[in-house]
Amino acid sequence: MSSVKELVESKCLSSVPSNYICLENPEDSILNYETDNIPTIDFSQLTSSNPSVRSKAIKQLGDACRDWGFFMLINHGVSEILRDEVIRTSQGFFDLTEKEKMEHAGRNLFDPIRYGTSFNVTVDKTLFWRDYLKCHVHPHFNAPSKPPGFSQTLEEYITKGRELVEELLEGISLSLGLEENFIHKRMNLDLGSQLLVINCYPPCPNPELVMGLPAHTDHGLLTLLMQNELGGLQIQHNGKWIPVHPLPNSFLINTGDHMEILTNGKYKSVVHRAVANTKATRISVGTAHGPKLDTIVGPAPELVGDDNTASYRAIKYSDYIELQQNHELDGKSCLDRIRI
Numbered sequence: 001m002s003s004v005k006e007l008v009e010s011k012c013l014s015s016v017p018s019n020y021i022c023l024e025n026p027e028d029s030i031l032n033y034e035t036d037n038i039p040t041i042d043f044s045q046l047t048s049s050n051p052s053v054r055s056k057a058i059k060q061l062g063d064a065c066r067d068w069g070f071f072m073l074i075n076h077g078v079s080e081i082l083r084d085e086v087i088r089t090s091q092g093f094f095d096l097t098e099k100e101k102m103e104h105a106g107r108n109l110f111d112p113i114r115y116g117t118s119f120n121v122t123v124d125k126t127l128f129w130r131d132y133l134k135c136h137v138h139p140h141f142n143a144p145s146k147p148p149g150f151s152q153t154l155e156e157y158i159t160k161g162r163e164l165v166e167e168l169l170e171g172i173s174l175s176l177g178l179e180e181n182f183i184h185k186r187m188n189l190d191l192g193s194q195l196l197v198i199n200c201y202p203p204c205p206n207p208e209l210v211m212g213l214p215a216h217t218d219h220g221l222l223t224l225l226m227q228n229e230l231g232g233l234q235i236q237h238n239g240k241w242i243p244v245h246p247l248p249n250s251f252l253i254n255t256g257d258h259m260e261i262l263t264n265g266k267y268k269s270v271v272h273r274a275v276a277n278t279k280a281t282r283i284s285v286g287t288a289h290g291p292k293l294d295t296i297v298g299p300a301p302e303l304v305g306d307d308n309t310a311s312y313r314a315i316k317y318s319d320y321i322e323l324q325q326n327h328e329l330d331g332k333s334c335l336d337r338i339r340i
């Protein structure tokens with residue numbers, strides 16, 4: 001299976017090959033543009049030593065998780081130099097020869113490093129306009145040794161990302177009326193899973209015919225995403241697709257399926273997708289932060305009551321990831337498979 005990048009570069013492509021043509025038309029369904037309304041959370045307020053500033057930020061965080069499942073994070077303290085370096089070296093990875101990249105052509109979901117294309121080529125009926133590199137980076141750090149500096153840059157970046165997520169999860173725990181380290185303890189986050197996913201969306205002659213990454217939800221608790229200067233992410237909100245144009249130097253954060261399960265649906269996992277563009281290669285870098293892989297997660301008893309019975313059955317995190325990966329992405333959330 002050749003990568004999209006190879007396809008584009010080998011053939012001076014003037015139209016999309018038929019096996020990439022997708023029925024889900026990314027342009028038809030954009031009903032309006034409400035980007036301005038996407039919530040913004042100021043990380044410096046969330047960590048403020050002034051209790052009233054902090055509690056206001058925690059309230060905003062809870063509202064964003066409940067009403068959108070998605071927000072932009074600003075004033076987070078991760079340097080622009082580091083962010084740029086992650087994008088630059090990621091691009092450098094995809095610019096390696098196909099032979100070098102294929103050293104990481106993983107077969108199995110839990111391979112420490114996995115290079116590939118589309119979503120899961122063994123189940124995808126149509127192919128997606130996306131190549132990827134996935135690395136399990138916590139509790140054990142794994143990254144390719146090429147290009148030079150890539151692994152060190154990623155290690156610094158994912159450590160910073162984990163610090164941000166820990167802080168956000170404290171705020172989220174408090175916003176739910178639980179103790180600050182509730183999620184951390186319950187999800188065994190000292191050994192929590194952190195999966196780095198770097199997406200490469202090469203330029204496409206007919207972006208309206210293909211999908212970069214079709215509608216899906218993420219499996220973990222929180223996903224942290226950044227991208228190069230090209231947009232392409234769309235999120236679903238009140239039944240509409242909203243294209244996201246992040247503020248400069250911000251992170252995009254979304255709540256994942258395990259946040260929805262744990263909170264028994266109070267905080268929803270948001271459906272999103274990525275579309276292709278004609279102009280240039282889009283790179284996005286996501287880190288999915290989840291429980292320790294063998295943690296069995298169900299709705300927290302603290303958040304379930306007589307008038308709010310459990311809506312999801314408990315499942316081991318690693319089993320859930322397999323469940324998601326072994327089915328094609330059909331626009332529905334994998335949560336439907338464990339709903340009671």
Ligand code: OGA
Nearest residue numbers: 197199232233274284286
């Ligand atoms: C993902 C994802 C969106 C993007 O990797 O799960 O949703 O904009 N990526 O690349």
Ligand code: NI
Nearest residue numbers: 216217218272
């Ligand atoms: Ni996603």
